[in-house]
Amino acid sequence: MQWIAIGQLSDIPQRGARCIKTPHGKVAVFRTGDDRVFAIEDHCPHRGGPLSQGIVHGASVTCPLHNWVISLETGKAQGADEGAVRTIPLKTEGGTIYIASSAAVEAA
Amino acid sequence: MTEKLIIIGNGMAPGRMLEYLLEKAAGRYEITIFNAEPRVNYDRIMLSPVLSGEKDYEQIIIHGDGWYIKNGITLYKGHKVVAIDRAAKTVTSDKGVTAAYDKLVIATGSVPFILPVPGNTLPGVLSYRDLDDVQAMLLAAQSRSKAVVIGGGLLGLEAAAGLKERGMDVTVLHLMPTLMERQLDPAAGYMLQQELESRGIKVITKASTKCILGARKVEGVELDDGRIIPATLVVMAAGIKPNAWIAKEAGIATNRGILVDDRMQTSDPDIMSLGECAEVGGHVYGLVAPLYEMARIAAAKLAGEQGPGFVHNDTPTKLKVTGIDVFSLGDFADGEDRQEIVLRDAAAGVYKRLVLKENRIVGTVLYGETADGAWFNDLKKKAIDISDMRETLIFGQAYQGGAPLDPTAAVAALPDDAEICGCNGVCKGKIVSTINDKGLTSLDDVRAHTKASASCGSCTGLVEQVMKFTLGDAYNPIAVQPMCACTTLGHDDVRRLIKAKGLKSIYAVMQELEWKTSCGCAKCRPALNYYLICDWPGEYADDYQSRFINERVHANIQKDGTYSVVPRMWGGVTNARELRAIADVVDKFQIPAVKVTGGQRIDMLGVRKEDLPSVWADLGKAGFVSGHAYAKGLRTVKTCVGSEWCRFGTQDSTGLGIRIEKFMWGSWTPAKVKMAVSGCPRNCAEATCKDVGVICVDSGYEIHFAGAAGLDIKGTEVLGLVKTEDDALEAVVALTQMYREQARYLERIYKWAKRVGIDEIRRQILDDPERRRSYFDRFVHSQKFAQVDPWSERVSGLHKHEFRPLATVGLPQAAE
Numbered sequence: 001m002q003w004i005a006i007g008q009l010s011d012i013p014q015r016g017a018r019c020i021k022t023p024h025g026k027v028a029v030f031r032t033g034d035d036r037v038f039a040i041e042d043h044c045p046h047r048g049g050p051l052s053q054g055i056v057h058g059a060s061v062t063c064p065l066h067n068w069v070i071s072l073e074t075g076k077a078q079g080a081d082e083g084a085v086r087t088i089p090l091k092t093e094g095g096t097i098y099i100a101s102s103a104a105v106e107a108a
Numbered sequence: 109m110t111e112k113l114i115i116i117g118n119g120m121a122p123g124r125m126l127e128y129l130l131e132k133a134a135g136r137y138e139i140t141i142f143n144a145e146p147r148v149n150y151d152r153i154m155l156s157p158v159l160s161g162e163k164d165y166e167q168i169i170i171h172g173d174g175w176y177i178k179n180g181i182t183l184y185k186g187h188k189v190v191a192i193d194r195a196a197k198t199v200t201s202d203k204g205v206t207a208a209y210d211k212l213v214i215a216t217g218s219v220p221f222i223l224p225v226p227g228n229t230l231p232g233v234l235s236y237r238d239l240d241d242v243q244a245m246l247l248a249a250q251s252r253s254k255a256v257v258i259g260g261g262l263l264g265l266e267a268a269a270g271l272k273e274r275g276m277d278v279t280v281l282h283l284m285p286t287l288m289e290r291q292l293d294p295a296a297g298y299m300l301q302q303e304l305e306s307r308g309i310k311v312i313t314k315a316s317t318k319c320i321l322g323a324r325k326v327e328g329v330e331l332d333d334g335r336i337i338p339a340t341l342v343v344m345a346a347g348i349k350p351n352a353w354i355a356k357e358a359g360i361a362t363n364r365g366i367l368v369d370d371r372m373q374t375s376d377p378d379i380m381s382l383g384e385c386a387e388v389g390g391h392v393y394g395l396v397a398p399l400y401e402m403a404r405i406a407a408a409k410l411a412g413e414q415g416p417g418f419v420h421n422d423t424p425t426k427l428k429v430t431g432i433d434v435f436s437l438g439d440f441a442d443g444e445d446r447q448e449i450v451l452r453d454a455a456a457g458v459y460k461r462l463v464l465k466e467n468r469i470v471g472t473v474l475y476g477e478t479a480d481g482a483w484f485n486d487l488k489k490k491a492i493d494i495s496d497m498r499e500t501l502i503f504g505q506a507y508q509g510g511a512p513l514d515p516t517a518a519v520a521a522l523p524d525d526a527e528i529c530g531c532n533g534v535c536k537g538k539i540v541s542t543i544n545d546k547g548l549t550s551l552d553d554v555r556a557h558t559k560a561s562a563s564c565g566s567c568t569g570l571v572e573q574v575m576k577f578t579l580g581d582a583y584n585p586i587a588v589q590p591m592c593a594c595t596t597l598g599h600d601d602v603r604r605l606i607k608a609k610g611l612k613s614i615y616a617v618m619q620e621l622e623w624k625t626s627c628g629c630a631k632c633r634p635a636l637n638y639y640l641i642c643d644w645p646g647e648y649a650d651d652y653q654s655r656f657i658n659e660r661v662h663a664n665i666q667k668d669g670t671y672s673v674v675p676r677m678w679g680g681v682t683n684a685r686e687l688r689a690i691a692d693v694v695d696k697f698q699i700p701a702v703k704v705t706g707g708q709r710i711d712m713l714g715v716r717k718e719d720l721p722s723v724w725a726d727l728g729k730a731g732f733v734s735g736h737a738y739a740k741g742l743r744t745v746k747t748c749v750g751s752e753w754c755r756f757g758t759q760d761s762t763g764l765g766i767r768i769e770k771f772m773w774g775s776w777t778p779a780k781v782k783m784a785v786s787g788c789p790r791n792c793a794e795a796t797c798k799d800v801g802v803i804c805v806d807s808g809y810e811i812h813f814a815g816a817a818g819l820d821i822k823g824t825e826v827l828g829l830v831k832t833e834d835d836a837l838e839a840v841v842a843l844t845q846m847y848r849e850q851a852r853y854l855e856r857i858y859k860w861a862k863r864v865g866i867d868e869i870r871r872q873i874l875d876d877p878e879r880r881r882s883y884f885d886r887f888v889h890s891q892k893f894a895q896v897d898p899w900s901e902r903v904s905g906l907h908k909h910e911f912r913p914l915a916t917v918g919l920p921q922a923a924e
Contacts, residue, residue, distance in 0.1 A: 062630030080556030
């Protein structure tokens with residue numbers, strides 16, 4: 001798998017998110033309170049809200065439009081809501097964040 | 109050896125005293141009674157029913173002749189005591205009987221107050237005190253002619269009603285503007301007058317009697333204003349006074365009545381006094397309850413016991429006129445420290461008023477429905493704090509602890525297709541079937557699965573009722589609604605503990621208050637962030653990651669992920685330069701929509717997030733700052749043009765609006781705050797549906813608050829009138845600060861006010877200048893840290909990560 005460096009861990013605030021632009025739409029990259037990093041489609045399964053703009057809590061994000069809660073680990077809607085977003089493989093090495101290129105570039 | 113006890117008077121008080129005494133110490137005394145009336149002890153309270161014909165004398169006798177014989181009591185009927193010889197310890201009657209005493213009790217009662225007007229001794233002028241008076245009235249009533257009753261108090265009205273029953277044409281003259289003004293407030297007095305008049309009794313209030321007319325007997329009454337009311341019978345019922353002359357004559361200390369201590373002891377150690385003639389603790393009494401209390405105490409003392417002494421208590425008053433139910437208790441005058449609860453049912457002729465002081469009943473007036481009088485009396489006597497039942501208190505005891513109209517039954521009766529949640533279009537059938545299918549038991553579950561009450565929440569009560577009747581006893585809503593699933597604590601507890609424990613960060617709160625999650629959720633974090641900002645200005649560092657996106661990027665997110673931008677226009681006033689700058693920004697950034705808002709601002713919609721800092725930079729150059737249209741904070745102060753332009757304007761409403769907005773912008777509040785200032789009561793700025801509104805009037809500024817024109821429609825409450833613009837600003841600011849410190853996150857002012865009570869807010873903000881000032885000062889302090897334009901901060905680079913993508917991958921690098 002090919003990895004593309006997208007930035008430093010310190011570029012994302014704790015319990016925050018940044019976006020990356022790809023040919024197939026935006027990907028949201030999250031940093032949790034305990035410095036884990038996740039990437040998912042920036043598109044809520046409910047009404048397409050930008051998940052990167054939501055409040056991050058634990059390993060979940062709450063969509064800013066209608067408060068769906070999405071798991072960053074599985075991409076699945078939590079609670080009674082049903083739906084999922086695609087998760088994108090990602091790794092950090094020495095403070096640098098890498099995203100799986102095929103996933104990001106081809107299938108996003 | 110038995111002691112000799114002599115009692116002067118044979119009314120209800122000494123009668124009751126003897127009953128107690130015989131119970132406690134039978135045989136201790138040799139008892140002699142001198143009674144000026146030629147009869148035994150009867151129930152004077154029942155004279156009115158005798159007059160009206162509902163009862164006769166035999167039925168109101170308390171102690172018959174047999175009782176005196178059985179208890180070995182000597183009763184001198186028709187003997188009026190004319191002298192007390194304290195040295196020789198004897199009394200002498202007008203019929204020449206002299207008797208010796210060891211202990212003497214004076215219970216001579218009261219005498220009617222006879223107006224000192226010419227003609228007051230004419231035959232046909234009566235008072236209303238004893239059976240002789242009643243018999244004289246009954247005799248006069250046989251003529252079925254005209255009667256005048258002077259005095260619209262308890263006794264006078266009972267006399268009037270009785271005489272009317274007996275077929276007389278009755279007019280009541282009352283000196284005061286409303287009837288029974290000592291027992292009833294004007295509203296109840298008015299209803300009483302209406303009722304009496306509907307029964308054919310004429311009532312003349314503010315009637316001052318000049319003289320009683322007649323040559324050899326009564327022919328009429330002349331008033332000060334010259335009116336003459338013909339009458340063959342005049343009943344004086346203008347009050348009573350204690351009958352203390354015999355004691356005074358004997359050199360016993362008297363004032364209005366015979367002075368006694370709390371154990372009915374006069375200034376002579378061997379002489380006691382009780383009843384209407386006694387004055388204890390500055391009070392004289394005319395109602396039976398305190399007189400019976402005196403009787404109990406006097407008997408205990410005579411029996412050699414040391415019980416508790418006499419304590420003043422307000423006694424309820426009831427009018428004994430068949431078909432008219434009136435109840436009055438305690439003190440019902442208005443007062444700054446008092447609140448009232450009033451219930452009126454015009455159709456049913458019901459008026460109820462409770463006067464409260466410090467959450468306790470101090471006075472009660474009931475008209476038309478008096479069944480709960482005893483209960484209110486009990487609450488008053490025991491000084492019970494009624495806060496918990498305040499909302500239903502006025503409906504009476506039967507409505508406490510249970511709803512009058514069972515709301516669950518009402519919901520159960522709804523059809524399945526009845527819409528419960530308007531926001532999400534959820535009907536009753538859907539909620540019931542989802543509860544049953546999925547085995548839901550909590551409101552959160554029902555919200556999650558059906559979406560009912562998941563949006564605005566205004567149908568929460570209804571949803572809970574649906575759950576109640578679907579689940580029956582299995583549904584048990586917890587008393588305190590927790591803030592969210594992360595804690596069991598409610599908002600109020602959390603706010604209290606933040607202050608009490610000095611918690612100054614979100615993590616400190618979560619740790620100390622044992623949050624169930626590591627870093628909270630999207631519900632509790634924004635709430636905690638607000639509470640900490642409000643409570644620790646300058647100390648707590650705002651946590652942007654705990655803010656909703658709108659407050660993080662200072663613009664309003666739209667459905668497509670773009671933002672809308674609203675610059676501040678102080679008081680809704682703008683000019684050509686500002687409008688030109690807006691137009692330029694719209695062109696430059698190809699902003700697709702521009703709209704005027706309800707708060708008198710201009711909204712630019714469809715701005716791309718990454719353009720926000722540049723848009724703000726251009727707006728900033730034209731002098732604009734953020735309009736906070738996205739914030740749980742002060743949004744807009746809407747104004748009308750006021751005295752500067754409008755021919756109706758009374759004050760400079762535009763100027764005041766701008767002043768308020770410049771003073772308060774930037775402050776964070778529990779929910780959005782929208783204000784308005786109108787220059788006159790025509791209210792063109794619509795101040796009476798705002799969170800806080802000001803209506804300018806000639807005499808000053810009327811401060812309004814707790815209005816709503818959104819999910820709920822609600823007119824404002826009036827806080828009060830202040831004289832100057834400075835006062836208006838101080839009141840508005842203090843009110844807002846009180847709200848900031850007390851409300852739950854996302855709770856608008858009207859909901860907070862409903863919870864706290866309008867009166868309480870008024871008390872703290874208007875009636876207590878010190879308190880108002882301290883709220884004001886705290887607001888001013890917090891503004892030092894809040895009044896920073898977030899747009900210019902971000903234009904200079906703060907949080908720039910928010911507005912730029914982290915990276916762009918797989919896209920050809922644009923060459924243009």
